[in-house]
Amino acid sequence: FFLQTDVEISLVSGSCKSPIERFWNGSSAMYILQKATHKEKSDSMEESRTDDAVYAPELLPKESPGPLALSVGRAKQLISLYTMVQNPNMTYLGISDLVVLPPLWVRCDGSDPQHTCWIGAEPLKAGNKVTGVNIYIVSCDGPTADKARFANLEELKKEHKIRHHSSVVTTKGFAQYELIAAAAIEDTIAESESNIYVDITWNGVDKILETPPLVSAATLNIALESGDPRSPVFQLYRELQFLLALAEGLRMGVTEWPEPSESESALKLVQEFLTDLKKKLDGDCLSGNKSEREKIKCDTAAVDSCIKSIFGERGDLDFTEQLWCKMKGKCVSSYQELIDCFTLVIKSLELGEIQPWIHQGSSSFLSQLIQQSYHGKMEDVPLSDITPIQMLLEIGLEKMKKDYVSFFIGEPDTCSLLFQDYFISTSVDLQEQVHRVQKLHHMLEIMVSCTGLLQFRHENLFPLTQICMQYYKENPLNEKHVFQLPIRPALVKKFYQNDNPEIWKVEISSGHGQKEVKTTWQVSTNAPIEHGTANNSGLFSDSTVNGSSEERLYFITMTQCSQVQFT
DSSP states (O other): TOOOEEEEEEEOOTTTTOOOTTTOOOSSOOOEEEOOOOOOOOOOHHHHHHHHOHHHHHHSSSOOOOOBBOOOOOOHHHHHHHHHHHHHTOGGGGGOOOOOOOOOOEEEEOOOOOOOOEEEEEEEEEETEEEEEEEEEEEEEEEEGGGGGGGHHHHHHHHHHHHHHHHTOOOEEEEEEEEEHHOOTTTTOSSSEEEEEEEEEEOOOSTTOOOTTSSSSSEEEEESSSTTTEEEEEEEEHHHHHHHHHHHHHHOOOOOOOOOOOSSSSHHHHHHHHHHHHHHHSSSSOOOHHHHHHHHHHHHOOOHHHHHHHOOOOOOOOOHHHHHHTTTTGGGSSSHHHHHHHHHHHHHHTTSOOOOOOOOOSSHHHHHHHHHHTTTTOOOOOOTTHHHHHHHHHHHHHHHHHHHHHHHSSSSGGGGGHHIIIIIISOOHHHHHHHHHHHHHHHHHHHHHHHHOOOOHHHHHHHHHHHHHHHHHHHHOOOOOOOOEEEEEGGGHHHHHTOOOOOOOOEEEESGGGEEEEEEEEEEEOOOOOSSSGGGGGGGOOOOOSTTTTTEEEEEEEEEEEEEEOO
């Protein structure tokens, strides 16, 4: 193939995304053939330019033309060549040591009446010997909203039996539904990479586009980005962003402070907080009045009633956590104000004006100073350089860890070993601790979405939490990762039963083992190929936002298989 000047070849394997995954799920490694792109330069244009000329088009990024397809006739020639060199009976070719090659797929331009978009060849093996080749022809049509162009299932089964001389066929269905749009109220989901969809498979298909039966196998797929302003945990997300800004300032040596808030300054809030504690020194140093505690709890949790019922609220904020609540976000607007706030706190501790309570096990520098103040002796604290920023970062980090743990576990003291060993560990540096808190927030966003949109209960959330925790224990933060949870279709049926699928597919098969052959027919809202008509994806015709009245445009894809036996 390297001698074919009109062809480009590439090996797709491992973690590379397969361009044919929509209609073939065979070998993990394959060759992809497509039309070569020849970049020719115009000598006359080059000669006409002066050395110091600057041309505007050259300053713009050049768009890639994307993959180019070969003619169907040329693709068949290449598939024939591939089949021939895999045939052990072709001794005249002089191939003494035949190597079993990965499958070969060729991009086609759809210029034939069947609109062929791919042709593939897959060797059939018995041990290290090639016994034959499966030839696949994929055709694609559309998009169309005309269901009269859809196939008839009985006709598909009949054609399969005739082509493969089989008397018995089996059918398997697959459907994919998008749930995040179906479950959401109109205009409540911002444009993002977030998506929740369900893949459903079942045996015994009765008709084209049938709704999957409840006995099907289903997998929930979740990919969510944090930071949607309409999320019930958006205030917690903003709190996390301030924590990240402090961590970045500590790492880079420069902190970007927010614009001063129109509300009370952090310094004034801290002064009032300390004054209140001084007045209550003879009583419960943390008690305050009930309305203030409720205000702190709401500010901390920032979740609606649906989320509260599962994740609960924290009512055990200690002194350092309450101090963080006074200073976070737009309250602290400068480095000097941060120094002034900590100066007030340290002075009150040194004079014994306050004796605040802190959580057992708190390891922040400010917690250590508070413990020292119990004994009437504190070390000198130079509030300069990065010290004030690190002090604020530490108390915010401890507070937010407890927030997330209480959301997931209910009581911080009963957290699982995985939380203790990884997510709330203090044995790693501050930057890594912050990174792990980011993972906790992403997990929380996923749980909140499944609870708020899909009305999941604890028995469904618990295995999903375990899946997320295990992934994030082994991988860095990745909000594009798709988390998968096996579920019962009945759990989400109400969100898709009156909706149109994104993908619907029927697979007709006969034979067993290497003799098995399949015919696949599917419709999809997005183009299943990268070359050709992909720009028309996701269109609607006189559609409504939800409901069965929507006339969705579908691409129709047909995959047919035939076998060539060498022995």
